[in-house]
Each structure stands twice: as structure tokens, then as C-alpha cells.
Amino acid sequence: MKEIVVISGKGGTGKTSITASLAYLGGKDIVLADCDVDAADMHLLMQPDFGQAKDFYSGLIAEIRQDDCIQCGKCADICRFDAIPVIDGKYIVDPLSCEGCGYCPRVCPTDAIDMLDMNVGKWYVSTIKTGTTMVHAKLGIGADNSGKLVAHVKNEAKRIAEEEDKEIVLVDGSPGVGCPVVSSLSGAKFVVLVTEPTVSGLHDLKRVYELVDKFNIPAGCIINKADLNPQVSAEIESFLKQENIGHIASLPYDENFTAAMTQGKTIVEYDENNLNEILTQSWAKIKQIA
Template sequence: MIRIAILSGKGGTGKTSVAASFGYLAGKRAVLCDCDVDASNLALVASAQNIQSREYSGGMVAVIDPEVCIGCGACTRVCRFDAIEKSGSKYRIEAASCEGCGYCPRVCAFNAISMVERKSGDIFTAQSRFDSAIVYAELSIGAENSGKLSTQVRRIADEIAEEKNAEVIIIDGPPGVSCPAIAAATGTNYILFVSEPTLSGVSDLERAMEMARKLKIAAGVLVNRADINEVLSIKIKEITMQAGSDFWGAIPLSSDFVRAVRNGKTVLEETDDERITSVLTQTWRSILERFQNWN
């Protein structure tokens, strides 16, 4: 089984559009996995029909039992997050402010405070219109994304791929190089970075490629909106080649991407521009040719 992660150093480069196009090309041979849990959009393009959902708990939160609390205030004196409020003669904890440090239960002499699991989001298993399974998640409002939820999404996608004997897992990862991006990339066979020719795009791509080198994962680069700055597009190609990575080509700025998103389709279904279709199709095929047993 092949695991391909589609990542980007920064947001807004067209990463999800590329991942969705690959899902369209792969069809039922793939399992789609959206690890961008802060802004999960792959399921929208894939017209996913939910099959199952499950809650995800990624941390702890303190809870005060009002029947036991005597209102001594010891807990509020040690809380550094202003999460404990006075409620009549007793105290209560504002869950959105609690960081789950576990200090307040230690100082409560009456055992009125306990730590419980905090719901951090929901994980969905669905069926895409490409006839493939898709796994994605939605982070709860105000919840912290440490990468654990991305890891859980990856694990479920692996289980489904094994069950369905899928040949490839296509991972739409989050932007940047933080914990969620590392969680999306770790253990994959290949990383495709989608970049753009802007100063921030170049800078963030260099950091992202450094991450791939440290993870010892083969990587390649695809430039989107390449014609908005041809000088920087050439620089991206030079950086890629110097790093010993694959440069898969350049895609021009096109309103076809916007129309595709608006219509809930992949750009391959919405454009006749061969500058787009040929690069995406050839990139997909070339990456797969690196691995055996793909025909």
C-alpha cells in the first residue's frame, strides 16, 4: 500500500485541489484522508456521504462537583488561566479557559475537583463520489490541535485501506510544519509539496522540505499559479533540484480552480486547459511509477 501526503508550507496554495484531483484519478483504488482538521474541505469536493462518526477526546479538563465544593477558593488561587469562577458561594470551572494542567485537583483538600476527558472533535468515515472511502475530522471550536487528531484520522484511514485492500492512501495534510503537518507526513512513502511563487511561499517551502529531509521521506514540488511571478517560480525549481527532490512542473493561474470549488468538483472535471490537466495527470502517474505493483 502506498501512502502519499499532499502538503504545503503555507495555506492557500491549492493543496486540497490537487489532493481531490488525485482522488478523482485513483477512484475506488484509494482511501482519502483529510488531516487538515482545522479546515477540512476535501470531503466537500468529494461530496462525501457520512457512514459513521465518533467523538475524539484529545485532552483533559477540570470539573468541580458543586455538592462537594465548600467554596474555600484554594483552586482559584493556583489557576493561572483564569478558568475558575465564583458561582454563588462555590466555584465552577469555565471549560473553554481550562488548559487541563491538573493543578487545582492537587490543592483541593475536599476532593471536589476531578479531571475528565475533553471532547476535541469528531471523526467521520464516509463514502466519496469517486467510489472511495474518505476519513476526515472536525476540530471543536476553541479546541487545540496538537497533531493527535491528525494521527487518529491517519490510523482509521489505514484500517479502512487494509480492510478494503486499497492500493493507495491520499492524505490531504494541513499547511505549515507544526505537529499536525508532521503527523500527516510521518510514515508516508512520498510527500508532494504544492507551492506558489510568492516570498512567503518560497520561504515556507524551504522549511517544509527541511521537514521532509529530517523525516527521511522522498518529496517533490508542484508550483501552482506559476505565472504570477516567473522569477520566483524558477527559484522554486532551483531550490527543489538543489535539494535532490522532484520538480513536477508548473500550473498557471486559472479561474477554473475557483469554478471547480464553487461547483463542488475537482479542477480536472471543470477545465479543458491542458496546462493544468497534463501536469496533474502526469504528476500522479509519475509518482505512482516509483512504486511497484501499480499498473
Template sequence: MKEIVVISGKGGTGKTSITASFAVLGGANLLVADCDVDAADMHLLLEPDFAGDEDFYSGEVAEIDQETCIQCGKCAEVCRFDAIPVVDGKYTVDPLSCEGCGYCARICPVKAITNSVQRVGNLYTSSIRTGTKMIHAKLGIGNENSGKLVAKVKNDAKALAEKEQKNYILVDGSPGVGCPVVSSLSGATFVVLVTEPTVSGVHDLIRVYELVKKFKINAGCIINKADINPERNREIKDFIRKESITLLAEIPYNENFTKAMTMGKTIVEFDSILKKIIVDSWEKIKQKA
């Protein structure tokens, strides 16, 4: 089983549209895992049924039992996150500020504070319209994606892919360069980097590739909106040549991307010229992975 992870340091490069296109091309032979939990948009194109709903717990948050509390204020004293304000004369935890370090709970003289795991969102195992399944999550407000959540999404995807004998797992990876993207990359057979020839596109590509390199995973690159700036496009191509990254495709600037999305379709179901480019790159990915 091959695990293909699609990432892009910067947002708005078309990563999710391209990933969803691969999902359509891979059909029933492939399982989808959406690890871009902060902006999980893939469901808009793949029509999951939100079945298999499961609560997801991560991180901890302190809670003060007001019955036991003697209002000594020691907890607020040790808290470095200003998370224990006095509300209506009582020491109270502000869950949005609490980092869950557990220091307050440890030093409370009357053990009035418990640190408990918090429900941060929901995890779904859905059937999608391409005849396969997708693992995806929805986070509550102020809750952060984590290595744990990404690992859970990927683990569930892997177990299901094994059970249903799929050949591929397709992962829509997390943004940024922190723990979630590390967890997205971990275990991958091939990484697809989606970028665009803009100053920020180039900048973020180089930053996120540092991580990919650390993991020694083979990578390919898709340059979206490739024709909006020839100079930056060359810059990207020089970079990927130097790093032995496979150039998978150069996709011209095309508003059909958005038009397709507006109709709830992927680009390969909408525009025959773009379809050819994306089919070609998918074939390359399958060979390299």
C-alpha cells in the same frame, strides 16, 4: 500500500483542490484521509455521506463539582492559565482557557475537581463519489487539531485500506509546522509539497521542508500559479534542486480552479489543459512513491 501526503506550509495554495483531483484520478484504488482538520474542505469536492459517525475525545478539561467544593480557592491560585474565575460567587472552570494540565485536580483538598477527557469533535468514515471511502473529522469550536487526532484519522484510513486492499492512501496534510503536521508526515511514503511563487509561499515551503527532511521522506513539489512571478518561481526551483526534491508540476495561474470548485468539481473534471498537467504529476508521484 503507499501513503502519499500532501502538505503546504501556507494556506490558499490550492492544496486541497489538487489533493481532491488526485482522489478522482486514483479512483476506487485509493483511500482518502483528510488531516487538514482545521479547514477540512475536501468534503465539498468529494461528497462524503458522513456515515460512520463517531465521537472523538482528546485533551482534558477540569470540572468542579459544586456540591463538594468548599470554595477554598486553591485551584484558582495554582492555575497559570486564568481558567478558574469566580462566577456568581463560585469557582468555575472556563473550558476555553483550561489547558487540562490537571494541577488543580491534584491539589484540591476535597477532591472536588475531576479532569476528564473532552469530546472535541466527530470522526467520519464516509463513502465518497469516486467509489471509495474517506476518513475525515470535524472539530468543535475552540478545539485544536492534535497529533492524536491526525494519527487516529490516519490509523483508521490505514486499517480500512488494508481491509479493502487499496494500493494508496492519500492524505490531505495539516498546515503549520507543529505536532499535527509531524503526525501527518509520520509513516508517509512520499510527500507532495504544494506551493506558490509568492514571498510567503517560498518562506513557508522552506520552513515546512525542514520537517520533511528530518523524517527522511522523499518529496516532490507542485508550484501552483507558477507564472505570477518568474523570479520567485526560479527561487523555488533552485531550492528544490538543491534539496533533490522532484519537480512534479508547474501549474499556471488559472481561474478555472475556482470555477470548478464553485461547481463542486475537481479541476481534472473541468479543464482539459490543467487535467493533463495534474495527470502527469500523479503518474510521477505513483512512480516515486
């Protein structure tokens, strides 16, 4: 079983649309894992049935038991996040400001503060329109994606892939360069970098590749909207050469991307011409290299 991870560093490059197309082409040979939990949009294209739903807990949050509180104010004094305001004469934890550091219960003279596990969202195991399984998650407001949630989604996908003897786990990776993307990459056999030829696209590609390189994972790149700026496209290509990253394909700027999405379809279902052909070849290439 191989784990293939798609990442982009920056938002809006078409990563999710491309990953969904690859997943569609992979059909029943793959298990899909959506680790782009901050903007989890994959489900809009894959029609999951939300078959199994489970709560996900991460981090802690303080809660003051008012019956035991003697209003001494020690907790509010030591809190660096101004998370314990006085409301109507009572010390109350503001859940959006509390970082769960656990300092306040340690100074409370009456042990009136509990640290509770924070329910940050739900995760799902779904059957999608290709008949295969997708593991995905939805975070609540103000909840941060974390290495833990990403690891959890991926582990579940891998467990299912092993059980059902699937060849590939295809992962829509997290954005940015922080802990969630580190967790997305850990264990990957091959990384697909999706980028666009804009000043910010190239900048973010370089940043995220630093991480891929550190983990020593072979990578290939898809340049989306390549004809939008031929000059930056050329810069990206020379960066790929210099770093020995395979250039899997270049896709043209094409409004069929949006048209497909509007109908809740992947690009390869919607487009029968150019885009379809390039993506089909890309998937074949990826399977071959990975």
C-alpha cells in the same frame, strides 16, 4: 500499500484542490484521509455520505462539583491560565481557558474537581463520489488539531486500505510545522509539497521541507500559480534542485480552480484542457516515483 502525503506549510496555495484532483484520478485504487483538520474542506469537493460518525476525545478539562466545593479558592490561586473565575460566588472553570493540566484537582482539599475527557469533535468514515472511502474529521470551537487526531484519521484510512486491498492512502496533510504535521508525515512513503511563488510561499516551503528532510522521506513539488511571479518561481525551482526534490509540475494561475470549486467539483472534472492534462501527468508521475 503506500502512503502519499500532500502538505504545503502555508494556507491558500491550492493544496486541497490539488489533493482532491489526485484523489479523483486515483479513483477506487485509493483511500483518502483528510488530516487538514483545522480547515477541513475536502468534503466540499468529494461529496462524502458521512456514513459512520464517531465522537473524538482529546485532552482533559477540569470540572468543579459545586456540591463538594468549599470555596477555598486554592484551585484559582494555583491556576496559571486564569481559568477558574468566581461567578455569582461560585468557582467555575472556563472551558475556553482551561488547558487541562490537572494541577487544580491535586490541590483541592475536598477532591471536588474532576478531570473529564474533552469531546473535541467528530470523525467520519464516508463513501465519496468516486465510490471509494474517505476518513475525515470535524473539530469543535477552540479545539486544537493534534498528533493524536491525525494519527487516528490516518490509522483508520490505512486499516481500511489494507482490508480492501487498496494500493494507496492519499493524505491531505496538516498545515504548519508543529505536532500535527509531524504526525501527518510519520509513516509516509512519499511527500507532495504544494507551494506558490509568493514571498511567503517560498518561506513556508523551506520551513516545512526541513521537517520532511529530517524524516528522510522522498519528496516532489507542485508549484501552483507558477506564472504569477516568474522570479520567485525560478527561486523555488533552484531550491528544489539544490535539495534534490523532484519538480512534479507547475500549474498556471487559473480561475478554473475557483470555478470548479464553486460547482463542488475537482479541477480534473471541471477542466478538460491544460489543468486537467498537467494534473493527470502529475498523478502518473507521483504513482511512479512513490
